[in-house]
Amino acid sequence: MGHVDHGKSSLLDYIRNSNIVASEAGGITQHIAAYEVSHTDASGNVKKITFIDTPGHAAFSAMRNRGARVADIAILIVSAEEGVKTQTVEAIKTIIAANVPYIVALTKIDRPNANPERIKSDLLEHGVYVEGYGGDIPVNAISSKTGEGIPELLETILLLAEFQTFTGNPTKLASGFVVESHMDEKRGVSATLIIKDGTITRGQYIVAGTSMTGTRIIEDFAGKSIESATFSSPIGITGFSIVPDVGSEFQTFETKKEAEEAVSLAKQNTENTSNVQNAMITSETKIIPIIIKSDVFGSAEAIDDEIAKLSTDEVYFKVIKKGVGVINKSDLQLALSDKNTIIIGFNVEVDKKVLDMNEVDQITVKTFNIIYKLTEWLETEREIRRPRKEVDTIIGRAKILKVFSSQKHSHVAGGRVTEGTMNKKSEFKLIRGSAEVSRGTIVELQMGKAPVSSVEIDNEFGMQIECKEDPLPGDIIETFKTETK
Numbered sequence: 001m002g003h004v005d006h007g008k009s010s011l012l013d014y015i016r017n018s019n020i021v022a023s024e025a026g027g028i029t030q031h032i033a034a035y036e037v038s039h040t041d042a043s044g045n046v047k048k049i050t051f052i053d054t055p056g057h058a059a060f061s062a063m064r065n066r067g068a069r070v071a072d073i074a075i076l077i078v079s080a081e082e083g084v085k086t087q088t089v090e091a092i093k094t095i096i097a098a099n100v101p102y103i104v105a106l107t108k109i110d111r112p113n114a115n116p117e118r119i120k121s122d123l124l125e126h127g128v129y130v131e132g133y134g135g136d137i138p139v140n141a142i143s144s145k146t147g148e149g150i151p152e153l154l155e156t157i158l159l160l161a162e163f164q165t166f167t168g169n170p171t172k173l174a175s176g177f178v179v180e181s182h183m184d185e186k187r188g189v190s191a192t193l194i195i196k197d198g199t200i201t202r203g204q205y206i207v208a209g210t211s212m213t214g215t216r217i218i219e220d221f222a223g224k225s226i227e228s229a230t231f232s233s234p235i236g237i238t239g240f241s242i243v244p245d246v247g248s249e250f251q252t253f254e255t256k257k258e259a260e261e262a263v264s265l266a267k268q269n270t271e272n273t274s275n276v277q278n279a280m281i282t283s284e285t286k287i288i289p290i291i292i293k294s295d296v297f298g299s300a301e302a303i304d305d306e307i308a309k310l311s312t313d314e315v316y317f318k319v320i321k322k323g324v325g326v327i328n329k330s331d332l333q334l335a336l337s338d339k340n341t342i343i344i345g346f347n348v349e350v351d352k353k354v355l356d357m358n359e360v361d362q363i364t365v366k367t368f369n370i371i372y373k374l375t376e377w378l379e380t381e382r383e384i385r386r387p388r389k390e391v392d393t394i395i396g397r398a399k400i401l402k403v404f405s406s407q408k409h410s411h412v413a414g415g416r417v418t419e420g421t422m423n424k425k426s427e428f429k430l431i432r433g434s435a436e437v438s439r440g441t442i443v444e445l446q447m448g449k450a451p452v453s454s455v456e457i458d459n460e461f462g463m464q465i466e467c468k469e470d471p472l473p474g475d476i477i478e479t480f481k482t483e484t485k
Contacts, residue, residue, distance in 0.1 A: 039158065074101075077091075079108050108143065168197045181324070200229055205256055207259050211240045303371070310379060327350045345368070388484050400475045402473055410464065423453065439467060465477070
């Protein structure tokens with residue numbers, strides 16, 4: 001975990017001897033992924049470590065929080081060049097809140113401006129006390145370019161795991177968390193799971209929330225079919241009835257009947273949970289329905305969280321559906337119930353049939369592959385779509401002292417300016433007591449029998465006004481300007 005571009009994915013690239021950075025839009029990891037690697041320790045024993053790669057962009061804080069919750073150990077990545085940044089601080093808070101042991105990895109030590117000792121000192125200001133600087137948090141200086149320090153980092157992970165005495169029971173039925181889910185057009189609903197305890201084998205049944213599947217096919221992190229897996233292993237499972245929520249816990253059952261009973265209970269709990277509408281919604285708030293489609297459910301969830309931050313008391317973005325897969329006909333049909341609906345795609349395409357149908361309906365459909373581009377566009381759309389209000393700004397007030405004549409809708413009166421300025425040709429409200437009784441226009445103004453265009457505060461003046469209600473002494477003339485805001 002750590003700031004954008006501080007080397008999280010590059011570290012995993014080196015460890016796994018692969019390259020995922022080049023395939024990420026904008027160089028930002030925008031999915032959770034789980035990888036299992038083997039490491040030979042100092043005694044020659046081969047041990048496995050599962051890495052959960054959490055996204056670095058600020059919009060994916062929910063996914064990072066989930067990563068820390070699932071993990072046994074967190075690795076805080078900090079660039080030895082740039083030091084502590086915004087998302088570094090956020091990652092520190094997430095790790096501490098999750099109460100997981102962690103290691104600090106100072107990256108990019110091969111760079112000319114790298115200064116690991118300065119960064120260790122900076123971390124003190126954020127409550128991170130590493131070894132040698134008044135604390136016991138392990139710290140490793142590494143380079144993902146040269147590989148320097150990476151074997152030592154893996155050794156530190158294994159030593160910390162041994163110190164923490166993590167244990168599991170391989171005889172139990174497997175339980176754990178869904179770390180990713182998506183719809184595969186050919187294979188159906190698939191999910192990546194992390195087993196926290198127990199063992200799973202073919203022929204059993206998995207339930208995650210209200211979603212279930214049989215374990216006809218179990219795959220390891222590389223997509224290879226396996227017969228069974230035990231705690232700490234990442235596995236791929238295909239065939240879920242619906243897309244399981246990312247972050248949800250899963251349980252394993254021996255029989256289909258037991259699994260169906262668990263799903264039924266989960267549905268009852270879901271129905272009993274009331275959805276409290278956002279408190280900022282009023283009768284004047286414009287509600288914009290949003291449909292989110294993404295390649296994986298974790299991204300859809302993170303985008304949902306980000307959209308929630310954009311709502312105001314004027315415009316409320318209401319997510320009415322979020323899912324995985326291409327933007328299809330059913331998405332468009334749902335959007336047609338309200339022509340204000342926006343369909344947002346993230347790392348997905350739009351079905352050609354939708355494009356053809358939408359030539360007539362003109363529902364707003366936008367696709368993105370970088371999160372901040374999506375939020376920038378929505379901010380612009382919020383300004384365009386927000387309801388406009390006519391606001392009256394008071395220019396001046398005057399008290400009517402005497403009414404000289406009233407004929408039809410034309411009146412001659414004298415008054416004193418009590419606030420602001422009275423201007424010729426201004427619109428006004430006629431206030432009696434605390435209520436508006438009429439509106440009109442100032443036709444002429446005089447001071448000392450001489451025509452004037454305006455009268456300042458505390459001056460007495462004569463005026464000819466036009467309004468339907470006859471003015472009375474003690475009434476207030478309130479001039480104003482109407483603006484659209």
